[in-house]
Amino acid sequence: MVVGHLPYxxxxxxxxxxxxxxxxxxxxxxxxxWLRCFRTTEFPAGLLGQRNHPQPYCTTxxxxxxxxxxxxxxxxxxxxxxxxLLRRVDAGRGHQIxxxxxxxxxxxxxxxxxxxxxxxxxxxxxxxxxxxxxxRMFESLTDRLQAVFxxxxxxGILREQDVDEMLREIRLALLEADVDYKVVKDFVGRVRERAxxxxxxKSLSPAQQVVKIVSEELVQTLGKPGRLELAGPAPYVIMxxxxxxxxxxxxxxxxAQHVRQQGRLPLLVAADTYRPAATKQLEVLGRQLDLxxxxxxxxxxxxxxxxxxxxxxxRGRDVVILDTAGRLQIDEDMMTELRxxxxxxSPVETLLVADAMTGQEAVSVADGFHERIGLTGLILTKVxxxxxxxxxxxxxxxxxxxxxxxxxxxxxxxxxxxHPDRLASRILGMGDVLxxxxxxxxxxxxxxxxQMERKIRExxxxxxxxxxxxxxxxxxxxxxxxxxxxxxxxxxxxQVPAGATDDQFKHVEAIVLSMTPEERxxxxxxxxxxxxxxxxxxxxxxxxVNMLLSQFRQMxxxxxxxxxxxxxxxxxxxxxx
Amino acid sequence: xxxxxxxxxxxSLSRTRNAVFSRVAGLLGTxxxxxxxxxxLEELLIRxxxxxxxxxxxxxxxxxxxxxxxxxHADELQxxxxxxxxxxxxxxxxLNLGGREQDVVLxxxxxxxxxxxxxxxxAxxxxxxxRGVLLAAADTYRAAAVEQLDIWADRVGxxxxxxxxxxxxxxxxxxxxxxxxxxxKDLVIVDTAGRLHTQYNLMSxxxxxxxxxxxxxxxxxxxxxxxxxATTGQNALSQARHFQQVVxxxxxxxxxxxxxxxGGMVFAVARELQLPVRFVGxxxxxxxxxxxxxxxxxxxxxx
Numbered sequence: 001m002v003v004g005h006l007p008y009x010x011x012x013x014x015x016x017x018x019x020x021x022x023x024x025x026x027x028x029x030x031x032x033x034w035l036r037c038f039r040t041t042e043f044p045a046g047l048l049g050q051r052n053h054p055q056p057y058c059t060t061x062x063x064x065x066x067x068x069x070x071x072x073x074x075x076x077x078x079x080x081x082x083x084x085l086l087r088r089v090d091a092g093r094g095h096q097i098x099x100x101x102x103x104x105x106x107x108x109x110x111x112x113x114x115x116x117x118x119x120x121x122x123x124x125x126x127x128x129x130x131x132x133x134x135x136r137m138f139e140s141l142t143d144r145l146q147a148v149f150x151x152x153x154x155x156g157i158l159r160e161q162d163v164d165e166m167l168r169e170i171r172l173a174l175l176e177a178d179v180d181y182k183v184v185k186d187f188v189g190r191v192r193e194r195a196x197x198x199x200x201x202k203s204l205s206p207a208q209q210v211v212k213i214v215s216e217e218l219v220q221t222l223g224k225p226g227r228l229e230l231a232g233p234a235p236y237v238i239m240x241x242x243x244x245x246x247x248x249x250x251x252x253x254x255x256a257q258h259v260r261q262q263g264r265l266p267l268l269v270a271a272d273t274y275r276p277a278a279t280k281q282l283e284v285l286g287r288q289l290d291l292x293x294x295x296x297x298x299x300x301x302x303x304x305x306x307x308x309x310x311x312x313x314x315r316g317r318d319v320v321i322l323d324t325a326g327r328l329q330i331d332e333d334m335m336t337e338l339r340x341x342x343x344x345x346s347p348v349e350t351l352l353v354a355d356a357m358t359g360q361e362a363v364s365v366a367d368g369f370h371e372r373i374g375l376t377g378l379i380l381t382k383v384x385x386x387x388x389x390x391x392x393x394x395x396x397x398x399x400x401x402x403x404x405x406x407x408x409x410x411x412x413x414x415x416x417x418x419h420p421d422r423l424a425s426r427i428l429g430m431g432d433v434l435x436x437x438x439x440x441x442x443x444x445x446x447x448x449x450x451q452m453e454r455k456i457r458e459x460x461x462x463x464x465x466x467x468x469x470x471x472x473x474x475x476x477x478x479x480x481x482x483x484x485x486x487x488x489x490x491x492x493x494x495q496v497p498a499g500a501t502d503d504q505f506k507h508v509e510a511i512v513l514s515m516t517p518e519e520r521x522x523x524x525x526x527x528x529x530x531x532x533x534x535x536x537x538x539x540x541x542x543x544x545v546n547m548l549l550s551q552f553r554q555m556x557x558x559x560x561x562x563x564x565x566x567x568x569x570x571x572x573x574x575x576x577x
Numbered sequence: 578x579x580x581x582x583x584x585x586x587x588x589s590l591s592r593t594r595n596a597v598f599s600r601v602a603g604l605l606g607t608x609x610x611x612x613x614x615x616x617x618l619e620e621l622l623i624r625x626x627x628x629x630x631x632x633x634x635x636x637x638x639x640x641x642x643x644x645x646x647x648x649x650h651a652d653e654l655q656x657x658x659x660x661x662x663x664x665x666x667x668x669x670x671x672l673n674l675g676g677r678e679q680d681v682v683l684x685x686x687x688x689x690x691x692x693x694x695x696x697x698x699x700a701x702x703x704x705x706x707x708r709g710v711l712l713a714a715a716d717t718y719r720a721a722a723v724e725q726l727d728i729w730a731d732r733v734g735x736x737x738x739x740x741x742x743x744x745x746x747x748x749x750x751x752x753x754x755x756x757x758x759x760x761x762k763d764l765v766i767v768d769t770a771g772r773l774h775t776q777y778n779l780m781s782x783x784x785x786x787x788x789x790x791x792x793x794x795x796x797x798x799x800x801x802x803x804x805x806x807a808t809t810g811q812n813a814l815s816q817a818r819h820f821q822q823v824v825x826x827x828x829x830x831x832x833x834x835x836x837x838x839x840g841g842m843v844f845a846v847a848r849e850l851q852l853p854v855r856f857v858g859x860x861x862x863x864x865x866x867x868x869x870x871x872x873x874x875x876x877x878x879x880x
Contacts, residue, residue: 176629178810181620244833245689245806274861276728281721284742288720328835355689359626359810361838382688385773387812410688410718 163195170214177390177427180363183397191217215424221393222420226377226402228259230348234318235267237309237345240379241338241369242353244326247381249278251353251407252323253285254415255379258405259319260291267317269308270295271341272325282323289412292317301325302340309345322347329368338373349376351404354395356383362391363398370399381407384414388427463520463552467512470505510538511548523549608651610643618658625841625878626810631848635661659875665844666871669853673799673827679757680708680764681790681797684830685783685820686804688771691832693722695804695858696768697729698866699830702856703764704735711762712737713753715746715786718770726768733863736760746770746782747789754793767798774819783824802855804830807840817846832858835865839878 167188174184194213230236238255240248249272256266268286270293272278279295286293292315294308305322312320324341327334342350352366352375369375378399380392383406396403403418512520514537519526526534526549535542608614615636622632635658642648642657674680682699686692693716700710712730716722717740730737738756740749750767757765769786772779790797803826805813820826831840834857843854854869 172629175623176811178812181624243808245691247689275725276732277721277724280724281719284720355806355808357687357806357809357812359808359813359838359842360624361626361808361810365808382773384775385687385812386775386815387810391810 160196163192166195166210167192170210173428174390174393177388178357178359178362178394179390179427180360180394180398183363183394186397187217187221187393211428215421215428218393218424218427219420221397222423223396223402225418225420226404227417228349228404229376230264230319232348235309235312235320236318236349237305237320237322237347238349238351239305239322239324239338239341239345239347240351240353241324241373241375242326243328243355243365244275246326246353246355247407248272248326248353249281249285249323250410250412251379251381251405251415252282252321253289253291253412254407255405256286256291256319256321257289257412258415259321264319265317266291266319266321267308267312267315268293268295269305269320269322271301271304271308271322273301273304274325278323278325285412300340301337302344305341306344320345329365329372335368335372342373350374351377351379352395352399353379353381354391356380356389356391356406357385357387358391360394362394366395366399370401375399375401377401377404379403379405379407380418383416384408389423390427392423393427461556463512463515463523464517466552467509467520470509470512507538507540507544508548511535511540511545514538523552609649610651610654614651614654615640618654622841625839626813627841628811628814628845631665631845634848635665635844655879659879662844662878663871663875666847666875667851667853668871669828669855669869672855674764677796677799678763679754679794679797680799681754681794682764682766683769683787683790683798683801683824684767684804685769685801685824685826686771687773687806687816688719690771690804690806690809691830691858692716692771692804693726693729693768694861695830695832695856695866696726696766697733698858698863699856700730700735700766701733701863702866702868703766704733708764709757709760709762710735710764710766711753711757711760713750713765713767714739715749715753716768716770717742717744717746717749722768722770729863736762747785750786750789751793754790754797774816780819780823783820787824800827800855801825802828802830803852804832805840805842805846807831807834807838809842811842811845813842814845814849817850817852821850821852826852828853828855830854830856830858831869834858835860 170191171184171188174187175181179187191210191213194217195210228238240252240255242248252268256268259266268282268291270279270282272282282295283293285291294311295304297304297307299307301324308322309320312318322341322345324338325334327338329335350373352369354362354365358365366375366378378392378395378401380389380403383389392403403420403423406416406418406423408414408416511534514534515523515526519530519534526545531542531545535545538545618639619632619636622635623629627635638661639654639657642661643654646657648654648657674682684692684696684699696712700712704710712726712735714723714726714737716726720742723739723742727737727739736756738749738753740746740752746769753765753767757763767786767790769783770779772783774780787798787801801824803817803820805816809816817826817829829843829846829852831843831854834840840857846852847854854871854874857867857869857874859865859867
């Protein structure tokens with residue numbers, strides 16, 4: 001699939017995948033296969049000289065398949081193919097390849113400075129020992145550390161002052177992510193201890209090794225993901241607390257839906273009698289989700305909550321979620337009120353709802369609530385923004401309570417379980433490949449993948465299928481947002497004007513939509529007057545229609561060749577699965 | 578105004594238990610400037626959310642000044658720090674309001690930053706200066722957001738034009754401007770739905786809202802104020818950058834400064850985007866809004 005003419009997007013963004021050494025495969029095979037299919041159709045055979053590629057196969061999950069791994073049969077493995085591309089870019093010859101790539105506009109030279117930022121050659125972690133690929137992970141911090149380590153590499157050992165310098169970089173990276181100053185200090189201390197004694201291994205460069213230590217420490221600090229602990233006699237009371245505007249009410253609704261999906265019967269209690277229309281807000285959300293709400297009386301919050309629990313008992317609801325008013329942790333009156341609510345309802349869970357964008361204030365907030373009312377967990381909200389979320393580390397270190405959920409959007413189902421490794425990546429500015437994969441999995445179902453495979457095999461992939469594919473990618477969210485999740489692409493995503501890529505998408509989609517089903521199934525019939533009509537219908541030009549058609553023809557040709565290859569085809573089928 | 582502002586800043590900061598800046602005076606004291614002083618200074622600024630980059634910039638400038646001007650004692654350094662911080666904040670030109678038939682103020686920000694409350698406070702503020710204020714409740718997205726503003730409008734005693742839930746915000750503004758004209762109101766404040774600056778679609782909706790306003794009233798919106806939560810960290814800069822790019826923000830409202838947060842990110846925002854801070858929210862009551870005065874703000878940080 002060639003989308004518009006975004007050669008750099010094609011050639012780069014989707015290829016930047018891999019797995020971290022020692023941590024097992026991180027890519028879901030389906031996603032990998034989709035990308036690989038994408039790639040093999042994109043680069044004409046022979047372009048990268050992969051016909052004589054000496055490397056054995058790498059299979060979908062990054063492991064060597066028993067039967068394939070030692071096979072001498074050379075074949076175009078897409079991963080190796082990509083590595084070859086990287087090597088050429090490294091050698092300053094990347095533009096030659098890109099200018100031949102089908103996605104590239106004709107008669108237009110590809111830029112020669114393909115290193116950064118138009119074509120950042122980064123990440124791609126080692127897929128196997130045979131590939132000998134240049135393992136580079138955790139781009140942004142690694143980049144900063146590279147400079148420090150330039151000399152270390154020659155000496156092969158870490159000196160005290162090298163460590164100092166690199167710790168400074170780590171410190172700044174964490175501070176930029178809004179991790180608390182003191183927490184950073186302790187953290188860096190721990191990293192120093194481990195780094196100084198660490199052996200320099202062959203498989204990782206010193207910079208990578210240090211980053212690995214940092215990442216492991218981060219994951220450890222973030223702790224194990226928490227789950228709701230609903231124990232003891234029902235109804236289980238969950239109390240949500242937090243500052244004003246942290247997202248308690250929205251989270252209450254999301255949480256109610258979450259427990260309902262687990263077979264519970266939630267009751268929402270609106271205990272915010274201060275903010276105008278707070279009760280109304282919860283009522284509206286309850287109505288949307290078809291969930292019962294209790295509240296709205298003129299009495300005090302502790303009383304409303306106690307009555308809410310009574311009400312739950314009466315109605316046989318087994319989970320009560322208390323939405324309390326936003327308050328400052330230093331507001332003693334308001335904190336006393338929370339204690340009263342706690343005493344009146346004996347919650348099994350007291351969760352602090354905190355904004356992922358919180359700055360250095362995080363420690364004071366978390367500590368303030370924990371000290372006064374005792375927390376059992378944290379929920380981080382607005383994680384769908386571009387905040388690094390260092391506040392999570394601060395709050396977690398100061399309270400020691402687990403992070404239980406992440407709020408990732410305004411929709412009521414946008415509540416995700418917490419994964420320490422993903423958040424660690426995000427804090428270090430390494431992208432969030434896993435979330436990207438999950439979205440891909442949600443958008444592409446197995447059946448569709450199988451159908452695709454069949455179409456490719458029979459070389460009957462037409463513009464209808466192309467349209468399907470387009471729409472599936474669109475379901476995953478705005479392209480720029482997807483880009484940001486890919487390690488190393490954050491910078492690129494920021495340079496792409498907001499929506500630009502999505503606009504390209506839209507144009508392509510509009511063109512295809514302006515065709516009749518007949519035309520989509522058989523694009524060959526599209527001649528002069530049809531082109532004019534399509535261009536007019538989609539608000540584009542005949543040139544653009546031509547471009548799309550020629551790209552599509554090229555793609556079909558590629559697919560046909562793929563379909564002919566026997567061994568290749570088998571592998572492709574496996575890839576598609 | 579300045580003294581009033583100084584007082585409210587002082588009041589709000591005095592409520593904070595460990596206002597970092599207030600430690601500056603003590604820590605810098607009259608002792609000699611040593612390496613440790615620089616480290617302390619760096620820590621103070623970062624803990625006030627001034628941001629790594631801006632902190633390093635300020636500390637570097639101070640180091641240079643200390644060398645060039647032979648600053649030996651920390652109290653002189655404190656004075657220099659005050660100047661440097663003040664220098665980061667632009668001198669605000671008067672608000673682009675008044676002198677025309679109708680003023681339109683568009684208020685934008687991320688979810689939960691305090692837009693609605695700030696709007697109520699601003700309505701109250703302008704009403705006291707004898708402006709005929711009308712609110713446009715164009716947050717048709719969040720559940721009960723319109724009701725929330727409606728209650729505020731009632732408390733403050735200003736008119737409000739509401740849209741139906743899920744309705745088109747552009748239509749609400751269209752109606753509001755029409756209503757303002759017929760009811761003889763000369764200042765329309767538009768509340769918009771909170772949106773994360775990374776949501777492209779919602780951000781382009783803002784452009785549409787803006788277009789509707791400018792088609793109806795010449796030069797509208799005359800002010801586009803971005804509400805920032807004072808507890809926000811480095812992300813504030815990203816927010817300001819994105820909103821600036823999409824709708825040309827003209828000023829900042831710093832909400833929730835009554836917490837222990839220091840709002841130091843306004844220095845970073847001012848340094849990069851030259852955006853003036855217009856108002857500061859200092860509490861939950863409708864009176865808890867102060868017109869921003871950079872001198873008093875910087876001064877207040879040291880008291």
